[in-house]
Amino acid sequence: xxxxxxxxxxxxxxxxxxxxxxxxxxxxxxxxxxxxxxxxxxxxxxxxxxxxxxxxxxxxxxxxxxxxxxxxxxxxxxxxxxxxxxxxxxxxxxxxxxxxxxxxxxxxxxxxxxxxxxxxxxxxxxxxxxxxxxxxxxxxxxxxxxxxxxxxxxxxxxxxxxxxxxxxxxxxxxxxxxxxxxxxxxxxxxxxxxxxxxxxxxxxxxxxxxxxxxxxxxxxxxxxxxxxxxxxxxxxxxxxxxxxxxxxxxxxxxxxxxxxxxxxxxxxxxxxxxxxxxxxxxxxxxxxxxxxxxxxxxxxxxxxxxxxxxxxxxxxxxxxxx
Amino acid sequence: xxxxxxxxxxxxxxxxxxxxxxxxxxxxxxxxxxxxxxxxxxxxxxxxxxxxxxxxxxxxxxxxxxxxxxxxxxxxxxxxxxxxxxxxxxxxxxxxxxxxxxxxxxxxxxxxxxxxxxxxxxxxxxxxxxxxxxxxxxxxxxxxxxxxxxxxxxxxxxxxxxxxxxxxxxxxxxxxxxxxxxxxxxxxxxxxxxxxxxxxxxxxxxxxxxxxxxxxxxxxxxxxxxxxxxx
Numbered sequence: 001x002x003x004x005x006x007x008x009x010x011x012x013x014x015x016x017x018x019x020x021x022x023x024x025x026x027x028x029x030x031x032x033x034x035x036x037x038x039x040x041x042x043x044x045x046x047x048x049x050x051x052x053x054x055x056x057x058x059x060x061x062x063x064x065x066x067x068x069x070x071x072x073x074x075x076x077x078x079x080x081x082x083x084x085x086x087x088x089x090x091x092x093x094x095x096x097x098x099x100x101x102x103x104x105x106x107x108x109x110x111x112x113x114x115x116x117x118x119x120x121x122x123x124x125x126x127x128x129x130x131x132x133x134x135x136x137x138x139x140x141x142x143x144x145x146x147x148x149x150x151x152x153x154x155x156x157x158x159x160x161x162x163x164x165x166x167x168x169x170x171x172x173x174x175x176x177x178x179x180x181x182x183x184x185x186x187x188x189x190x191x192x193x194x195x196x197x198x199x200x201x202x203x204x205x206x207x208x209x210x211x212x213x214x215x216x217x218x219x220x221x222x223x224x225x226x227x228x229x230x231x232x233x234x235x236x237x238x239x240x241x242x243x244x245x246x247x248x249x250x251x252x253x254x255x256x257x258x259x260x261x262x263x264x265x266x267x268x269x270x271x272x273x274x275x276x277x278x279x280x281x282x283x284x285x286x287x288x289x290x291x292x293x294x295x296x297x298x299x300x301x302x303x304x305x306x307x308x309x310x311x312x313x314x315x316x317x318x319x320x321x322x
Numbered sequence: 323x324x325x326x327x328x329x330x331x332x333x334x335x336x337x338x339x340x341x342x343x344x345x346x347x348x349x350x351x352x353x354x355x356x357x358x359x360x361x362x363x364x365x366x367x368x369x370x371x372x373x374x375x376x377x378x379x380x381x382x383x384x385x386x387x388x389x390x391x392x393x394x395x396x397x398x399x400x401x402x403x404x405x406x407x408x409x410x411x412x413x414x415x416x417x418x419x420x421x422x423x424x425x426x427x428x429x430x431x432x433x434x435x436x437x438x439x440x441x442x443x444x445x446x447x448x449x450x451x452x453x454x455x456x457x458x459x460x461x462x463x464x465x466x467x468x469x470x471x472x473x474x475x476x477x478x479x480x481x482x483x484x485x486x487x488x489x490x491x492x493x494x495x496x497x498x499x500x501x502x503x504x505x506x507x508x509x510x511x512x513x514x515x516x517x518x519x520x521x522x523x524x525x526x527x528x529x530x531x532x533x534x535x536x537x538x539x540x541x542x543x544x545x546x547x548x549x550x551x552x553x
Contacts, residue, residue: 010385044375052373060364062371070349076341085395094397094404101398103388105445109436116433136435137379140386147389155396165391171386175345180380182348186330187371191354193327193359193367201323227352231329234494246505257507262487262497262517269483273476276338280380282495283344285439285475289448291468297479300472304480304529311524319517 001127004134005045007141012042018167027322029075030171036072037178041066066185073175082136108143115139126181173287176294179279183231188228199226202242207244212253212321220313223264224271231277233268240264255320263316270312273305274298330355336370383440390445399449406453414454415537418474421447422481426526429485439475439484448474458537459544473536477529484525487518494518 015038022031039061050058091220094101112168116136122129130138152159170177190196226236245264249255272278276295286297293299330351337347349370357368390398406412428436436441437506448471455470457463487494495511495518502509 004379004403007382007385011378011381014384014388031388038517040375041378042382044378047371049376053366056364059368059371062375063367063369064371066370067349067353070346073345087400090395090397091400092397093395094400094517097396098401099405099473101393101396101401102446105398108386108389111439113433113436116436134379136433140382140435140441144385144389147386148392151389151392151396153428155392157392157396159388159392161395162388162392166384166388167391167396169387169391173384175343177381177384178345181349181374181377182345182352184356184377184380185373186348186352189356189369190327190330192361192369193330193355194324194331195355197329197353198323198325198328202325208394231332232518234497237497241501252505257502258509258513259517261502261509261513262495265494265498266487266518266521267509269487272483273479276344279344283385283478285443285478286472288439288444289475290463291472293468296468296472297475300469300476301428301479302478303399307528307532308480308484308521308525311528312521315520315524 001131002129002138002142003131004141007138008041008044009280010141010145012038014163014166014170015041016037017163018170021164021167029072033061033069033072033076036065036068040069042228056194059086065209066182069178070182073178083223093155100154104147104154107147107150108140111143111146112136112139115142121179169288172290176279176283176287179283181279183279187232187235189231191235196226196235196239200239203240204244204247207248212249212255213317215244216255216320217313219249219260219311220266220267220316224267224309227268227271228275228277231272231275231279233265233272236268236271237261237265249320253321256322259316259320263312263320266312267309270305270309273301324359327355329358354538383438386440388441392433393445398445402446402449403453403456406450407457412454413450413532413537414458414540415534417447417454418477418533419452422477422526422529422533425478426483426485426522429482430488430522432486432489434482434486437478439478443478447478455540458540459547461547473533477533480525480529484518484522488515488522 008023016135019031019034019038020032033035043058047058047062115130116139117128119139120137148159148162152162180304203218203222222240222244223233223236226240227233230236241261241264243259249260250257272281276298278281282297283294286294333351333354334347337350338344352370353366356369361369425437428434451470451474452462452467455466489495495515498514499509499511
């Protein structure tokens with residue numbers, strides 16, 4: 001049975017490979033960074049299993065590993081890898097191979113789509129082929145392996161060259177690949193430290209009680225602000241809902257809960273478009289596309305996000321108190 | 323009420339403003355917030371380790387890199403650009419708006435992992451957008467290319483965000499439903515999801531208009547450049 005854990009082991013193998021290559025090239029800080037990350041990924045299941053069984057030590061070591069990664073990250077300078085292949089060579093290859101180059105690239109979304117739609121029905125002698133949790137992501141991992149096979153066939157290049165090219169791209173992304181995971185961990189720590197309840201307490205203390213419009217604006221802008229801080233609308237939603245949405249808007253002013261919930265969440269999504277804290281949507285793509293500014297994607301989103309936010313607030317005002 | 327953990331938020335803001343390494347800033351914020359809330363050091367370390375490995379799925383995009391790297395070495399981006407340059411009717415705006423629509427519809431079906439910055443934007447959308455822009459303005463400089471790639475990534479994000487909220491069986495809608503259920507308000511997922519549609523339509527219209535305006539700016543610059551060359 002294919003489980004998401006296999007994908008994590010593949011990632012761990014790739015990270016450790018990257019670390020070992022750096023070790024051979026005597027980039028010790030880079031080597032340490034990718035090796036620690038690889039070990040964390042490889043041992044992730046064991047850490048979670050031990051925590052669930054009540055043994056905290058592996059998780060604590062994992063926490064130490066995270067701190068080590070944070071101390072190593074500032075030492076990773078982006079280094080320009082010499083390209084293995086000049087632009088002229090690539091152009092010749094592009095002319096020779098033509099549309100067949102698209103086939104492996106399109107296999108990634110296509111195989112993922114097929115697994116997401118039909119993976120649940122596939123079985124070999126009564127055993128389901130794909131485990132139900134995270135089936136789409138398992139499909140994505142499978143699609144990447146299939147695509148690498150296909151790419152190697154199409155380009156008539158051995159697969160290990162592909163892994164080496166992948167490592168070049170991973171180096172170009174560097175530490176920003178790590179931010180989404182760290183921000184998810186930060187969200188957990190914030191929740192456990194009561195940051196959300198403290199902000200909600202301040203917000204309710206400052207809020208004028210009488211006006212429905214003022215409460216609605218505070219709710220919508222609070223969703224945006226809190227999402228900008230936490231990087232995630234899902235973290236902002238329960239806090240703003242418990243602080244303003246439920247007691248003031250729904251209970252006192254009679255707002256429609258379905259509309260308030262749905263559109264309130266969308267206000268948060270506008271915040272996600274604005275914040276470096278949503279690293280996986282904003283900073284990682286900037287690194288992937290090799291933009292010179294890490295905030296390039298956010299800059300391209302500001303105008304759209306504010307326009308969508310304004311529209312959503314107006315729609316809320318029109319419909320929520322019907 | 324203990325307000326001291328809020329200093330973790332201040333660490334984030336100050337750290338990002340002063341441009342310290344974000345990885346270091348985030349971990350420092352987590353540590354300070356946790357310690358100020360009175361968590362013990364072992365408990366805080368365990369919490370950090372557990373929540374880090376529990377979100378490993380966020381790094382799954384690195385698995386696309388070997389295949390994409392191999393294809394780029396074999397000329398994938400060059401081919402996408404040459405192909406785009408040959409297609410007459412497909413302008414920059416039509417390409418990006420078409421992608422936006424497709425991404426939104428896929429996300430509405432819950433298929434958010436099918437496309438994305440690593441899966442589709444870097445290998446396909448960005449080079450095609452660059453080629454389409456070069457048809458309008460052949461003298462794109464590095465800043466223009468950066469802006470164009472950023473617009474492609476923004477289109478991908480907006481399509482995903484304002485599609486997925488309409489899908490009933492995952493993520494946002496279920497979170498909203500669960501919150502209300504905890505507080506004694508019973509709602510069906512469909513009743514919540516349907517109210518994401520107006521914003522989804524507005525987001526499509528707004529981003530399409532922005533892409534079209536961007537294309538018009540490029541056209542005006544191209545016309546201005548030609549005018550100068552003639553004069």
